[in-house]
Amino acid sequence: MTAEGHLIFSVACAIFSKKAELSPELAHGDWWHIIPGALLTSLLPDIDHPKSIIGQRLKWISQPIARLCGHRGFTHSLLAVIAGIMLFRAKMPADWVIPPDVMHAMIIGYLSHILADMLTPAGVPFLWPCRWKFRLPLLNSQKGNQLERVLCLFLVGFAIYWQQGAPIIDSLHLQSLSELLRTITSI
Template sequence: MMGHSHALSGAAVWLAVAPALVALPGVLGPEFATVTGPILTPPELVAGAVICAGAAMLPDLDHPSATIAQTFGPATYLLSRGVNAISGGHRHATHSLLFAAFAGVGVHLLAGRYAVGREIVVVLMIGLALRAVGFGVPGKTLTSAAVNVAMTAGLYLTFYSLGVTYSWLGIAIGIGCLVHVIGDCLTERGCPVLWPIKGRWLLPFDIGIKTGKTFEKQILGPALSVVVIALLCLRLMPA
């Protein structure tokens, strides 16, 4: 899938499952209240959708040639090169259930121990989300990076001023990565879901989505945009 499809899918899934996440403390135990936090308050809900959208791009940092790797210019490009080398190339380790779980748990532990680490993750996810949905200047890598930095800073400061807690950060990262994996399983190439076990999961009979083709650009993308807007209105509508 293309970047904007992944990002919109991440935002849509977050908005869809947010009420269920709030119910976790009652089902799994009160200790989960510190993990979920005030997810359904408007600032947290919007921030969660943005963070999950960015996290839905995280697995593609294994692709240095992808637009998303240019989000913050040389910084994200070098990060992408490192991820590519460690993961074994594009659509390998980062496109698996193991990576989604590792990313979610790892970020939760990081956020709980190091405030600076949490803020770095938040900034990166906001930047990835904005870049994925098209904020930038076509053909201008450094200009696009500068635009993204400015918009990311503005959105980050907005969330900060509204008192967003990010107690749910690890959950949003894990869900976003999982959404990406599921999305790519619906394409013609599939994903190594059970990595390091070999084999790719994909739709049978060659009916997978053709990345970047007419269906994704003219039908799937607009449909996901409508779903995100509809869910956002539904969640923010006064009871």
């Protein structure tokens, strides 16, 4: 997925997360904290690729990670999410506090990147170091990013439209998840 796709997808995930009240911090959080927090970390897993947007800016971090783990390795796993959460909890100075809603949004942004990469044929090793690839290949990067852009913008629009607390399928007036998938892939 492209950087543009990851950024748009993270906005959709942040909106869904707040409306679905995934945590009390997100449910009662400020939109001005949640959206920037998700955007801030939505490209971070690609630090393992020196030619990515973030990898080009932080080559001194990106190149060693790429050599050690390769692209879509550790940084695209649940273990990286857990390590990041533990790092923030253990190493932050007492006077430098990230608001809880921002912290939760940053986790959503990071996870949105991993989820978005699961939509590609390459998938991700979500349970790294186990090499199993988790994927639901709806997007094929060889066909350009038009489908990716349309899908991500559709998800943002739907996230805005979705009424908090309503089942997603009922919101779409569809009979089944398979009908939802057919609708998305026919765009």
